Each structure stands twice: as C-alpha cells, then as structure tokens.
Amino acid sequence: xxxxxxxxxxxxxxxxxxxxxxxxxxxxxxxxxxxxxxxxxxxxxxxxxxxxxxxxxxxxxxxxxxxxxxxxxxxxxxxxxxxxxxxxxxxxxxxxxxxxxxxxxxxxxxxxxxxxxxxxxxxxxxxxxxxxxxxxxxxxxxxxxxxxxxxxxxxxxxxxxxxxxxxxxxxxxxxxxxxxxxxxxxxxxxxxxxxxxxxxxxxxxxxxxxxxxxxxxxxxxxxxxxxxxxxxxxxxxxxxxxxxxxxxxxxxxxxxxxxxxxxxxxxxxxxxxxxxxxxxxxxxxxxxxxxxxxxxxxxxxxxxxxxxxxxxxxxxxxxxxxxxxxxxxxxxxxxxxxxxxxxxx
Ligand code: PSU
Ligand code: MN
Numbered sequence: 001x002x003x004x005x006x007x008x009x010x011x012x013x014x015x016x017x018x019x020x021x022x023x024x025x026x027x028x029x030x031x032x033x034x035x036x037x038x039x040x041x042x043x044x045x046x047x048x049x050x051x052x053x054x055x056x057x058x059x060x061x062x063x064x065x066x067x068x069x070x071x072x073x074x075x076x077x078x079x080x081x082x083x084x085x086x087x088x089x090x091x092x093x094x095x096x097x098x099x100x101x102x103x104x105x106x107x108x109x110x111x112x113x114x115x116x117x118x119x120x121x122x123x124x125x126x127x128x129x130x131x132x133x134x135x136x137x138x139x140x141x142x143x144x145x146x147x148x149x150x151x152x153x154x155x156x157x158x159x160x161x162x163x164x165x166x167x168x169x170x171x172x173x174x175x176x177x178x179x180x181x182x183x184x185x186x187x188x189x190x191x192x193x194x195x196x197x198x199x200x201x202x203x204x205x206x207x208x209x210x211x212x213x214x215x216x217x218x219x220x221x222x223x224x225x226x227x228x229x230x231x232x233x234x235x236x237x238x239x240x241x242x243x244x245x246x247x248x249x250x251x252x253x254x255x256x257x258x259x260x261x262x263x264x265x266x267x268x269x270x271x272x273x274x275x276x277x278x279x280x281x282x283x284x285x286x287x288x289x290x291x292x293x294x295x296x297x298x299x300x301x302x303x304x305x306x307x308x309x310x311x312x313x314x315x316x317x318x319x320x321x322x323x324x325x326x327x328x329x330x331x332x333x334x335x336x337x338x339x340x341x342x343x344x345x
Contacts, residue, residue: 019151020047020151020153020338020341021044021047021050021150021151021152022149022150022151023041023044023045023150023151025149026044026149026150026151029149030095030149032094033093033094033095033130034094034095034097035091035094035095035096035097036096036097036098037086037096037097037098037099037100038098039084039098040084040086040097040098041098043084043086044150044151047338047341047342048083048084048338049082049083049084049154049331049334049335049337049338050083050084050085050086050152050153050154050334051078051083051084051085051086051152051154051155051156051327051330051331051334052086052087052088052097052143052144052147052152052154052155052156052185053071053074053075053078053085053086053087053088053143053155053156053157053327054087054088054137054138054139054140054142054143054155054157055071055087055088055089055099055107055136055137055138055143056120056121056136056137056138056139056140056142057070057071057137057157057158057323058070058071058089058104058107058108058137059089059107059108059115059118059119059120059136059137060118060120060137060300060301060304061137061158061301061304062316062319063110063308063316064108064109064110064115065108065109066316066320067108068104068105068108068109070320070323070324071087071104071108072101072104073320073324074156074323074324074327075087077324077327077328077331078156078327078330078331080331081328081331081332081334081335082331082335083154083331083334083335085098086098086147086152087099087104088138088142088143088146088147089103089107089135089136089137089138090119090121090126090129090130090134090135090136090137090138091103091106091107091114091135092114092133092134092135093129093130093131093132093133093134093135094130095130095146097146097147097150107135107137114135115135117134117135118134118135118136118137119134119135119136119137120136120137120139120297120301121136121137121138121139121142122138122139122141122142122174122175122176122297123139123141123142123145123175123179124175125142126142126145126146139161139174139175139176140155140157140160140161140174140176140179140187140189141161141174141175141176141178141179143155143157144176144179144180144183144185144187145179145183147185148183148184148185152185153185153186153247153251153334153337154185154186154188154247154330154331154333154334154337155185155186155187155188155330156187156188156189156323156326156327156330156331157187157188157189157323157326158189158190158224158319158322158323158326159189159190159191159192159193159224160174160176160177160180160187160189160191160192160260161174161175161176161177161192161196161300162174162176162177162192162196162197162198162200162201162204163177163196163197163200163201163203163204164195164196164197164293164299165195165196165197165284165293166197166288166293167197167200170293170294172293172296172299173204177201177204177205177208177210178208180205180208180210180258180260181205181207181208181209181210181258182208183258184250184251184255184256184257184258185251185258185259186243186247186250186251186258186259186260186261186330186333186337187258187259187260187261188215188261188263188326188329188330188333189260189261189262189263189326190222190224190262190263190264190265190322190323190325190326191221191222191223191224191229191262191263191264192221192223192224192229193223193224193225193280193303194223194224194225194226194229194277194280194281194284195280195283195284195300195303195307198221198223198229198230198231199231202221202231202233205260206234209257210257210258210259210260211234211235211246211250211257211258211259211260212233212234212235212259212260212262213233213234213235213236213237213243213246213259213260213261213262214233214235214236214237214261214262214264215236215237215243215261215262215263215264215329216236216238216239216263216264217238218236218264219232219233219236220232220233220264221233221262222262222263222264222265223277224265224322225265225273225274225276225277225280225315225318225322226265226270226273226274226277227264227265227267227270227273228264233262237261240329240332240333240336241336243261243329243333243336244333244336244337244339244340245340246259247259247333247337248337248340248341248344252344261329261330261333263322263325263326263329265318265321265322265325266321266322266325269318269321269322272314272317272318273318275311275314276307276311276314276315276318279307279310279311279315280303280307282310283303283306283307283310284303286306287299287302287303287306
C-alpha cells in the first residue's frame with residue numbers, strides 16, 4: 001500500500017483516513033440549512049460506510065404506500081450490510097440528510113401536507129426550494145450535489161435520468177448526466193429506463209468523462225426492467241471487490257472522478273421485465289402523441305405513472321426488486337470501499 005504523509009499517526013487512523021468525509025466543511029458551507037439525522041451525523045464522525053439515497057422516487061416516482069415501504073426497506077437492507085443509509089430530502093426549506101420515520105412518512109403519504117406540496121428537486125431547484133421554504137424529493141443530480149458536499153462516496157438509486165428520445169429537438173437531457181460529470185462519487189443504478197435514448201445517454205456520459213461499468217457477468221449496460229439495453233458499457237466489474245477498487249481509484253486520481261455502476265435486474269425477474277418493457281414502449285408512444293414529451297420535468301413522472309397503469313402494478317413490483325438489489329450491492333461495495341480507505345489511507 002501507498003506510504004502516506006501521516007505515518008506518525010499510524011495506519012488506519014492517519015490524516016487521510018480522517019478525510020474520507022467533509023463533515024466540518026459541510027456544516028460550514030450549509031450552515032443551518034442542513035439537518036443531519038443522529039445516525040448520519042454519528043456515521044460521518046466515526047467514518048462508517050454511508051450510502052446516500054434519493055427521494056424524488058418517494059415523492060414523484062412511486063405511489064403511496066409502496067414508496068414508503070420501499071424507502072424503509074432500502075434503509076434496512078443497507079444497515080444489514082453494515083453501512084448507514086442517508087436518505088436526502090428537502091423539508092420546509094431545510095436539507096435533510098438522514099430522515100426520521102415520521103419525516104419519511106410525511107414525504108410519502110399523499111394525504112400529508114408536506115407530500116402534497118412536495119416539488120421534484122433537481123439541481124436547478126435547490127436554491128429556490130430552500131429560499132421559498134419548500135419541501136421536495138431530490139433527484140439523482142440534487143442528491144449527488146448534497147451528498148458529495150459531505151464527502152459521501154456511494155449513492156444508490158433505481159434508474160438515472162438521461163437523454164430523452166427526441167432530445168435532438170427538445171434538448172431534454174437530464175441534469176443527472178452533467179452532475180455525474182462534475183460531482184465525484186459512485187452511483188449504483190439499474191441502468192436507464194428505455195423511456196430514454198440509451199445510446200445517446202451513454203454518449204453524453206462519455207462526453208462528461210464519466211466512467212460507466214456494468215456489474216457482474218455481462219458487458220451490456222442494463223435497461224432497468226431488462227438486463228440488457230443492447231449497448232455495451234465501456235467497462236465491467238465482476239464483483240464487489242472489483243467495484244470498490246475501481247471506485248477507490250477514481251476517487252484518488254489527481255481530481256476525483258465519478259463512477260456509474262449499472263447493475264442488471266436479477267435474472268429471476270428478467271422474464272417479467274421483458275413484458276413490462278412492452279408497456280414502456282407504449283407509454284413512450286402515447287407521450288409523443290399527446291405532446292407530453294415536450295413538458296420538461298413532468299415527462300419522467302408521467303411516463304412512470306403511465307407504465308404503472310398499463311402493467312397493473314407489475315412494473316412497480318419489479319422496480320422495488322431491482323432497487324433493493326442495487327441497495328444490497330451498493331452497501332456491500334460501500335463497506336469494501338471504506339476498508340480500502342482504512343488500509344491505503
Ligand atoms: N428514472 C426512473 N425513476 C425515477 C427517476 C428516473 O426510472 O424515479 C427520477 C430520478 O430521481 C432521476 C430523475 O434523478 O427522475 C430524473 O428526472 P429528469 O429527467 O427530469 O432529470
Ligand atoms: Mn428533463
């Protein structure tokens with residue numbers, strides 16, 4: 001292993017080890033706009049592996065009560081693997097990293113005042129939502145911006161945003177892709193839904209300098225409900241050790257770089273996934289016929305809802321399965337990554 005500058009402090013407790021997170025700086029830059037849960041605060045202080053989770057999936061991606069049970073189950077999967085979950089959301093203009101049970105409920109339950117008024121918070125919405133004391137679910141871009149400011153290195157989601165079909169006219173390209181280009185952390189996803197233009201999504205990720213790797217045996221970049229998008233990922237990591245080594249390397253280059261890991265839907269769900277895929281195609285056609293595809297941030301939630309209607313809940317069940325799978329793998333990798341930081345400083 002590398003010889004650090006902090007040999008006198010001893011291995012594992014050296015200067016670099018203490019720098020895994022940016023708790024002090026994070027608190028400085030956010031001031032009283034940031035509220036950490038006790039669990040997350042403790043994890044940041046004691047350098048436990050942390051896995052960030054988004055909340056747009058709670059407020060805009062899934063219906064109640066599946067959104068609540070999924071959010072809760074993701075957190076317990078992550079804890080069972082020895083990592084600490086940090087769900088990020090906005091509540092009355094405050095940025096929360098780590099949510100209490102009651103906060104999770106308020107964001108999920110469509111009858112609650114907070115959930116009713118919750119906005120979808122991508123990066124461009126952060127300032128206004130804070131200034132207007134709004135509540136909202138953070139997208140991948142919004143969550144990355146917040147999580148990385150605390151030095152959190154691993155983030156688990158379902159599907160990332162990407163280049164929409166027809167983007168050559170609409171210019172609808174998710175801020176998620178550009179955030180990956182400038183915010184160094186590892187994002188675990190099941191690829192991008194085929195509501196998107198996956199070849200162009202991979203092109204933009206390349207332009208942004210994002211390392212994209214498939215997880216496991218296959219080279220193909222996954223397409224959310226189906227294991228393969230028909231496009232290859234430029235890289236592949238076979239297991240959690242290989243993923244942790246790749247992410248560690250990306251984060252210890254002269255300037256830190258982001259890694260997007262595409263985890264294919266577990267093979268036992270691939271058959272139902274292929275059926276759901278047909279409804280995805282139909283929803284996309286309808287969105288074009290009805291002009292929904294030109295409505296910016298409403299496009300993704302509309303398509304997700306429509307696929308839910310068309311599949312009678314089957315899509316939702318798969319959605320839950322694959323995010324849970326991502327959480328299992330992301331947490332395993334987060335634990336291995338924190339071992340690498342401890343050993344190599
Ligand atoms: N894709 C999904 N499910 C989701 C999202 C995307 O399959 O819930 C959410 C994520 O929060 C993602 C956001 O970051 O939508 C992207 O939205 P937009 O395309 O407006 O940037
Ligand atoms: Mn968009």
